[in-house]
Amino acid sequence: MLISKGNPMLMGCSRYKDGYNFTYEAECDSAALLIFDAHMKPKERIELDSSMKCGNIFSVYVCDRKLDKSFYCYEIDGLMYLDPYAKAITDCGRFGQTDEKDVYLAAIDVADYDWEDDRPLNYDYSDCIFYKMNVRGFTKSRTSKVKDKGTFSGIINKIPYLKELGITTIELQPAYEFDEIGRFPQLTDTIMSKYGAGTHYSVDKNTRKINYWGYTGGFYFAPKASYSSIASKHPGVFRDYTVEFKNVVKELHRNGIEVVMEMFFTDESTGFILQCVRHWVTEYHIDGVHVYCDESALKALSQDALLADTKIITVYWNGKTGTKKHMANYNNDFQNIARRLLKGDENMLGEFAAISRKNEANSASINYIANNNGFTLNDLVSFDRKHNELNGENNRDGEDFNFSWNCGEEGSTRKRKIKELRMRQIKNALAFVFLSAGTPLILAGDEFGNSQNGNNNPYCVDSELSWVNWKETKEGKEILEWTKALIQFRQNNKILHMPQSLTLSDRVSCGYPDISYHGTNAWYAQMNTYDRHLGIMYSCVYGDEEDHSLIYAAYNMHWENHSFALPKINGTWKVDMSSNVSGAVIEDNNRSVCVEPRSVAILTGTYEIPAKKEK
Template sequence: MEKKWKVMYFQPEKPGTFIEEHKGAENKAETNKVGKSKVVDSSAVANKVVANKVETSIMEDARSEDNRPERSTVKFAANLLTNEDCGVILYDRKGAQKRFPFHEKGKRGTLYGLELQGEGITDRTYNFYEGNQIITDPYAKEVHGLEKWGAGRTRKRKTYGVLSWQDFDWQDDKPLMIPLEDSIFYGLNVRAFTMHKSSGVKDRGTFEGIVEKIPYLKELGITAVELMPCYEYDECMIEDRKGEMPEGQDNAGINTSLSLHPEDSDETAFSDVFLKQTAVKAGDRHEAVRLNCWGFQKGFYFSPKAAYSAVGSPVISFKNMVRELHKNGIEVIVQFYFPEGIRQLYMLDVVKHWVLEYHIDGVRINGFGIPVRLLAEEPVLKNTKIWCESYRDEDLPYITNPVFKNFIANNGNFRNDMRRFLKGDANLMNQVVYYQRRNPAAYGVVNYMADYDGFSLYDSVSYGNKHNEANGEDNRDGTNDNFSWNCGVEGHTRRKAVLSLRQTQIKNALSFVLLSQGIPFIFSGDEFGATRNGNNNCYCQDNETGWINWKKNSFANEILAYVRFLVHLRRKHPILHMKDELKIMDYKGCGFPDLSYHGTEAWRPDFSYISQVIGIVLCGQYAPGQEDDSFYIACNMHWTPHKLALPKLGKDKSWTKIADTTFVWGQDVDEHNHIQDSSIITINGRNIAIFKTEKIIVQRGGPKRTPVRGRRQKK
């Protein structure tokens, strides 16, 4: 710390750290703006993707004598609501520190600006100080101190902003801008996705692990991955000796007890949250620790999570992941949680930083005071998907984007009402057809039957009650409103009849999601029936309960094959994912409306209180461009067989069954006649069947028949 550095003051316009490096007097590096900082790669990491597998090599120190800049200029701008002594602390690799106080000459409002020039500045880490408080920069683009997952269980961790930044070759990468009507979302937790040994990846629980799973994601057919919070945060939470939950911590592991201002993110702030599980000696009392695996807490929002990097550089790891996903046609959506008190302009800065610096395609925002109008009016974000829980009517004029529909919300109570319908509850038919058709003009809607919170899809048909005892809260945490049914046995069973019913119910649920007009969302593992053992609040389960087990038996493979079929069917046929909401009108005068409903008689659906059976027709003549096939979706959620009527087609067309949730997928059987000569069909109890129009090819001996893609399950 004996180097001589030049200290100057400036009046900043916004918070952030700006770095400028110089190789010599005549070669000045580009001065970078917030979100676009760029210096020599101090972590010296190079990533290559070979044959869809990650090959990672750690290079020698890029800051060799040849590469080291002769001098650097670093501009610090901090928003500090104080009249106390304040400034910047620089730390060298041995921990020695030097303080540089802010000055009134460099103050604008509550912003302080300080500029340092000299050699080796960017080899240091930094913090701000305000009186006796040490503050890690909430705008730090990389944070040091939280690299090892769970290390805070045994010691309090200190955090530091990283000044050095990494060059990265994006190779002409840019966001994909896949239209919402063509999108299929896939949610995952970075660590839980590949942490289980059965994942088969080299770098488990990391961004690199996701890259290794790209071939699987491509084969599945999804168009975007939605990542649970992967910004930097301390996953170790602490509660007092009595095991009481401090004020501000809800029962879903969401920490709201941190400082109300992002600028107050000091070294100890992350420790003032509730935890349990492993006893730790802390002074003269014991504290208990548990892990927040979900990340719904205040964090260092500008930095990717270091524990998710296999190569020691979260910046490089995350960028490499985005680039490789984009090469394979898969978008990246990142989830953020903002607790109460976070400034709206700060939220906007966070979103813009990730869009500009990391090329992400969208954000999913949870929390309080979401700045919907600021996000909608920001020109940089006009092509970025913005996913919020819901919108108010007064927001609609702002979020409507006539060029690229980019705002997204959850489709109301789709999950809850469709789960009730799935298990046979009455008085739901009107909600069912509403959710199936809903596709507002102003924004897209997301349909899902399971997410990170609540039961997994398999558990929703296997458990009637939550089983959260492992969370250490006497099963009091997590919702009691799961709208689930265990199919006759609570939890694990070997009874074939129960397993067969559960399998059918899972396929029914996935049919609801993938055959509705909104944006389908599948949470990782649900595509093959993964279980969380009845735990509907796995935020602290960093183990096999919370991780995805990739071992698949015939039960799982059957569900996965059906999902791939539905995804392929949806992507192939535009009528199944229209840009505009269907009108239930024959506005083309072709004899069929774009969407119609049918019951035991064609064109006469039953919407009564007790109705659990309906036929839905989507007419392919209304698809954009070339005429598409038409589809008849026969749905019976009653437990006994029912009859439905197929509307008559022209003489050269017939209805052909292409799928049935009670069939075992992928096995052709010629014994079933799939050209429907009768206008009346019988659909099994708790069953969805899909029919498609096909032209009749008259051959000697009668019309050509197409075998079914499945067979009836043996009882």
């Protein structure tokens, strides 16, 4: 084993020449690199002194390719530390569980992988249908009927379902090695008595709280071991579980589905964040990241040439650096406005008209009406109040203002009228999302009425309550078919997913603007404080010059019937979809449509573009 000064530009542990380069940041005068064999027994101790230091970076080159299946950590002042750039970590395969025998060490190397010409799909935001999931919760329930429940492989089992639904992009809640149970604290001198044992930690099972969602710190360069069927099946024996995440990405790409990862950073440096995102894009071929970081790091990500085709999603991108097609914002304003209109609040039509056509040039908008941070869609129409008692915080946690409405009774009910109303409201909400400009996102399970029993913040609940319930029900099937139909309708009509904003003008002289608003009278939408019905018409020719058809979405969020005036066309209108089982009725010789209370109707009609007169 030949040892020399390393390359401080290569952070973490990297294959380098005929050996490995180890680089570690620490504000101290000396440190030690501890190397362990394949059985995690002490093998070598390499002292790191000032000769191997540049600034606060220690770097050493070890010329020995026999280290491939070995492990390492660092020792400073008698304490051992894991490398924040670790690519894989031992003994993390059991979610929310620790043991005094656990040994946490970083793998020196991970296996090579044959990507078979795989590459990110690079879909435009305008063509995407986002589907957000927690990897564990997506298939952990016994109702999921998959082999490897709660794992990356479980997602592979659900790919046919995702394709049939029409999903183009899945967004994963944190799936890197986040610390859900506190297994990586600062070590104490007493723990160091077991030299070479890595980090140990005992958790009081009576007081511990699991971070089920993963919005916390951890080791950002390693996939979550407990989300791997490989690691979870072999606790105490290291198996290279990184291949499983790569298998998931490759299989999803083969089936035309992108992968976006959420990454929650706290006080990490801009350089660290940039290297992390680059690592996941190059090593794991992900298509995008939804990052929580400060503005300087976000700006660096937006301007990085390597990430120019990578989706970068955030919550506050201001676009000051110009148009960035790969940047997007989570549109929480859409959620709140849509929810308030859904439950019938006053003075919401103008705001909804504006937010539903919002499609800024400098970034995309991700629209949703339910997300992991709040009620599921089913609970949004079933509960007036949050019910977070299981979280152990006396129901003080979670959002208090959910803009929800239980439709007449809190929680589950057997009353037919209430159940019918809730069904319409769920369908209405989905129509709001899929008929609006921007990129639609649905929370896993919302497409068939998944419930969390009114818990709007189950960040620490790892049980059937927070896992997606795949049990088939009559109501769930009805919601699922409605969701599929909406997605198909959206994808079939380019005007509903344009890459640029609609202008409310007749730019091609077809006799109709690209988007227009209507109400009791055609071409005039009444948006008074007390009004709760609105017609939005789209001219499809602006999305496809060969498509001379119109789409008319009639939103009636009032508790009374309303008649919508239909613009005159040299053809007929027909009702394609209605959230009310009895449908909508076209009246007055094709000049109006009557829509029942709290319902959405989608109509289509065709027309002929007048021939241009020759000069």
